[in-house]
Amino acid sequence: MSECNTIQAYLDAVAEQIRWKRAKPVVLSELEQHLEDQRDTFASEGCTNAEQLAVEEMGDPVSVGAELDRIHRPKPQWGLLALTVLLALAGAILRVVLTADWSAYYMDIAPERTAMSFLLGCGALLLGYFLDYVRLGRWGRVLYFGVLAVGILMLIFSQKINGISYYTGYITLCYPVVYVFWLYTWRRKGWMGLAAALLGGIPLEMICMFGPHRFSLLMIFVVGTVSILLAAWNDWFGLGRQKSVGVVLLWKLAAAGVTAGGVLLSGGGFQRLAIALHPERDLMGSGYEAGMIRKALETAQWIGTGEWSTAISGRPYETTVPGCDGSALLTTLIYKLGWLPFLAVVMVFGVLVVWLLSRCLRQKSQLGKMAALAVILTLSSQAACSVAWNLGFTLCSSEFPLMIGNLSSVVNMGLIGLTLSVFRGESIAQNLIYNEPLHLPRYRVRIILEKSES
Structure with missing residues (x-):
């Protein structure tokens, strides 16, 4: 065995064999911890060289390090x-193909921008x-205040369409997972931590209220509620x-x-709900978009183009449905x-979500599981609201993940990547709620727990 007479020297020799930096x-x-426990055992039995005996009983550090390197490797997520x-590629192609012949009436989607x-x-x-x-969890407060500041700056300085900061909606997609990291920083802080965790959702919701879609407020409230309930549980x-x-x-x-009371009582909330359910009551007003969507769907085929080709003023279908390119x-x-x-598109996306959820539920790290779940709920809520909107229930607008929108696809792909990072590090999953590491798989080395009888 190499000359390693102290625990630190032994650990240094083992560390040289481990290639994954996150695992070290x-x-x-x-x-x-194993070495210190063994040292204390020898010391309690009167051994004067307890530390040296502990490292000797553990085995050759090079062999131990090589075995640990084999066990603790990143787990590639090639399938996901x-x-x-x-x-995302299918979404990009569909966005371009479906709008390619609109240039005479409408602004088609630029292929180069989509690419x-x-x-x-x-x-x-x-x-x-x-x-x-x-590491993001450890820097959760910095991350929280950072995205909060970005949201405020975007509300103030970014380009506005009809008085609304359009681009704010993209940063709000990150709010649910950032809120999970915020919750993590307040663990073991008692009532002060619980109060900070609860109050931390209010600034995020306030920014969402001034965003382009009511969906953002609904998303952060629902996902945030699930996250803090899991933290409390x-x-x-x-x-x-x-x-x-x-x-x-x-x-x-x-x-x-x-x-809910504020949304319904202000800004025509009840009227929007009534129109979403019965757009035929105001087809030339707030029910126009839902009415045109439903009219287009009435003639849609199982395969092929629908039969309705003209509408108001004899224009083609595409110019009569607001947001038909979005x-x-x-x-x-x-x-x-x-x-x-x-x-087929909805089912394939459903496969992705179910696959992500099944992997998420198997995670040992509470932080990793909650961060992944926040992303999965964010994606699912976007998809659900988008499908409802495109079927004529125009209450909450959202872009279908990876299929609709250029910038939203970039943000959603980044969120999925973060989720896969959790799965990738599964072999070194830790539970740091009490600053104690979760027990890892037992090493294939021999540790003597009892002194042999002389």
Whole structure:
């Protein structure tokens, strides 16, 4: 065995054999604990050279390090990476193809801009894939205030369309997972931590209220509620499960009542709901878009282009449905290609979500599981609202992930990459809620726990 007479020298020799940088601190911390326990055992039995005996009993550091290097390696997520890229590529192609013949009446989607967004999305996917989510959790407060500041600056200075900061909607897609990292920084802080966790959602919701879509507010409220309930259930704040969950439920129920009441009583909330359910009541007004969507869907085929080709003023269908190159692009897909291609797109995306969810639920790290779940719920809520909108229920507008929108696809691919980063580091998953590492798989080395009888 190499000359390693102290625990630190032994750990240094083992560290030289481990190639994955993210695995080193986790593995060495666990190994150090084993060595210290063995040293204390020898010391309690009166051995004067307890530390040297401990490292000798552990075995050759080079062999141990090589075995740990074999066990703790990044777990590639090739299948999920490939499916994400293929869906994004299909979305980019469909956006261009479905709008290619509109130049006479409408601004078609620029192929070069769409191609650039696809490449940027692939870059965002890889960036998220190689990020260390545990480090993001440790810097959760900095991350929280950073995205909060970006949202405020975008509300003030970014280009506005009809008085609304259009680009703010893209940064709000990151708010649910950032809120999870915010919750993580307040673990074991008692009542102060729980209060900070609850109040931390308010600034994010306020920014969402001034964004381009009501969907953003709904998303951060729903996903944030699920996240803080899980944190309370896992007793992140050290107050006990029942007490934490009870306080969170009371707070969220009160907040839901206030928010829903404010939305319905101000800005024609009841009228928007009534029109979403029955757009025929105001086809020339606020029900116009929903009415045109439903009219297009009435003549859609299972395969092929629908029969309705003219509408108001004799113009083609595409110019009569607002957002037919954006939020209503799925309606265009149904009308031009048929119901089966639409169902295929939704089903493939459903496979991606179910695959992500199944992997998420198997995670050992509470932080990793909650961060991944926040992303999955964000993607799912976008898809659900988008499908409802494109079927004529125009209450909450959203872009279908990876299929609609250039910038939103870039953001969503980055979020998926972050989720895959959690899965990639599964072999070194830690549970740092109490600053204690989760026990890793037992090393294939011999540790003597009892002194042999002389």
